[in-house]
Amino acid sequence: MNAILLDDEPLALRSLEHQLKRFEGVNIIGTFSLPAHAVAAAEELQPDVAFIDIDMPEMNGIQVAEKLQTINESMVIVFVTAYDEYAVKAFELNALDYVLKPVQPLRLKQTVDRLQKEILNIRQTPLMVEEEPEPVVRVQCAGTMNIFGRDGEPLSWRTSKSRELFAYLVYKRGQPVRKEALLELLWPDSDEKKGFTHMYTTIYRLRKTFEGASLNIRLLNSGDGYWLRNEGLQVDTQEWEEAIGKLPPLTAKSADDYQRRFDAYPGDYLCEHDYIWSQGELERLRSLCYRHGMELCRYWTNEGFSKKAVDMYERLLQQYPYSEEIYEALIEHFVNEGQHALAQQQYDQLAGMMCTEYDSQPSESAKRLLNRIHRVME
Known part of the structure; x- marks a missing residue:
């Protein structure tokens, strides 16, 4: 399991590196204190997992995770944070795991165990589904916004903003939407920093929801915005209009x-x-x-x-x-x-x-x- 570490605090970075080296199967291939350096190196190194501090200047950890998963969507993210419990819950669903600072050995072991299982699943999944075509995903826009899972039941929405963000990207029919436009539309009363955090959290939450339901719904980053890959989506109102x-x-x-x-x-x-x-x-x-x-x-x-x-x-x-x-x-x-x-x-x-x-x-x-x-x- 190849890992990169990112933390703008040198002592915290060295401490995490030292603890992770104790685990068999963990191979640290890069440590970084600057987000831009970590993102640039990830394209060449192609790590399996990235341990990322959330609170950093210039580019916070959620933004970094967004960029890393654009490079490699199967890259697993673990947040390392000094946030209090309330703030942690906001990101709990957006990564495989989170670890509170100061990092405790027993808690880190739980994370490593989860990582090893997750990465094994990622490596095995293409072999199991290679022959199987992806089923279409039914999306309802008539009346209310719903996505139907493989069992035919509508998915639960974590927040109303998650539902509205997805509904808006469906409405745009595969066209990229600038991040600033999404902020103005969905979080008009938040300052820029808080608004971006809300947006990245919501995108992450959506991706994890779709992944957990085994739905092939792709929310992609176009650089300065997002777009929804609409192949494989069966949208009721769009299908009706096309038939007309x-x-x-x-x-x-x-x-x-x-x-x-x-x-x-x-x-x-x-x-x-x-x-x-x-x-x-x-x-x-x-x-x-x-x-x-x-x-x-x-x-x-x-x-x-x-x-x-x-x-x-x-x-x-x-x-x-x-x-x-x-x-x-x-x-x-x-x-x-x-x-x-x-x-x-x-x-x-x-x-x-x-x-x-x-x-x-x-x-x-x-x-x-x-x-x-x-x-x-x-």
Whole structure:
């Protein structure tokens, strides 16, 4: 087991090196007091494990760990820290282990034992899964953000920020997002140092959660930001939109496929969360579903399928109860069909909705339709 050590305190660095040399199978291939030197050397040395102090100037231990795992994602991280117990818990899930200063021999032995098992598993895993394709990972964005594990159950989120960060990277569809943009979006009230610590902790927490669930979800570092490798992700809202885009022109032959795509609308995008950034995507997908439904309604109407048209309009009205366009289309449809009582009923419902929701009256076009009803009835 090849190890590198990083600590800006020379005495602490030598003490840790001295203690680790007592364990059989631990080969220390580099000790560093400057983070940049450790990161540069890791590319050549390719250690199995890095023991990293958390509290260092210029680049803290979490930032170093982030860079090291970009170099080699299988590199195991152990934090060595003088933080109190409360602070330690914030990082507990982000590395294989943590060791409190001053380092105690018995506690260090527990860490080394865990390391040896972990590294053995890492070395053996490729041989066991080489022939097996990675299963797709199902991601839900309709309603709430969920990731489903191999057992079909949704994963638990450690924090609400973990869920939102992952949701935002899914939303970006593989595009890199600058770290500064993530700080402004998710931790706007934190100072820069504390914000970066929160962000690195959250990224680490997500990676460990996915690793623990044996899910092939890759959060990658692009240098100044992060991006999500979206191959192998099965995102409900994205799949629905892609299926809509592949539909042929609307004809008698394709009408049933159009209907099935409308029926398959998974639900409003992240509507159970109050993410400000997701509102535009929610409205965009709702608008796409709306236009798709209206196109189908007009097709059924033009082709003389009155019942199908009315059923579709009424379904749309359930999803979009404040759309004046749907009310007017129904009124016009009933007028053209000679069903004046139903047309009057729809107008009255429209007038009530406009008064309640907008403190307004129906449009002039709706009023003209009402006049057509009255003229015929007279």
